[in-house]
């Protein structure tokens with residue numbers, strides 16, 4: 001099966017590889033830089049889901065790809081503070097999208113304030129953690145959980161929920 005992941009971010013690519021390996025799925029995975037069609041910093045579940053679906057769908061514009069995967073990070077405002085949210089979409093050519101969400105974590109208020117003022121989480125996290133390319137590595141979730149859960153592990157979980165639903169649909 002030829003599948004594409006709509007990002008070249010190593011944390012996302014690794015998640016797809018890990019989940020397929022764990023589930024014993026025989027695939028050729030192509031990382032592809034495609035537009036998410038939403039803002040660089042999605043600010044709601046809806047916008048983040050849309051980004052994931054758009055990435056997956058855009059992968060399918062490539063002729064030989066049968067399944068497109070989109071993984072998208074965003075933030076959500078709540079009465080309890082600003083949370084990081086993560087969504088994934090798996091689209092089989094010609095079928096409706098399969099969607100799954102990932103773990104959430106509340107951002108410290110100083111980080112949240114900078115995002116509300118228009119900064120992107122990636123650069124803010126680099127500044128706060130002093131880790132370069134943090135969004136390609138452990139991510140905000142890794143930093144704020146003392147690396148107990150890293151961004152690729154979180155996305156691997158999302159991927160497994162997508163694969164599980166894909167298998168259920170095929171039954």
Ligand SMILES: O=P(O)(O)OP(=O)(O)OP(=O)(O)OC[C@H]1O[C@@H](n2cnc3c(O)ncnc32)[C@H](O)[C@@H]1O
Nearest residue numbers: 007009040041072073120121122125135139140141
């Ligand atoms: O190359 P792409 O696939 O776009 O990877 P990305 O790291 O930019 O990831 P997203 O577009 O999905 O995330 C939207 C923004 O939020 C940031 N972001 C999301 N989750 C993050 C995390 O866990 N740690 C650090 N930055 C994160 C990210 O760097 C972007 O600025």
Ligand SMILES: [Mg+2]
Nearest residue numbers: 036039040041
């Ligand atoms: Mg991005």
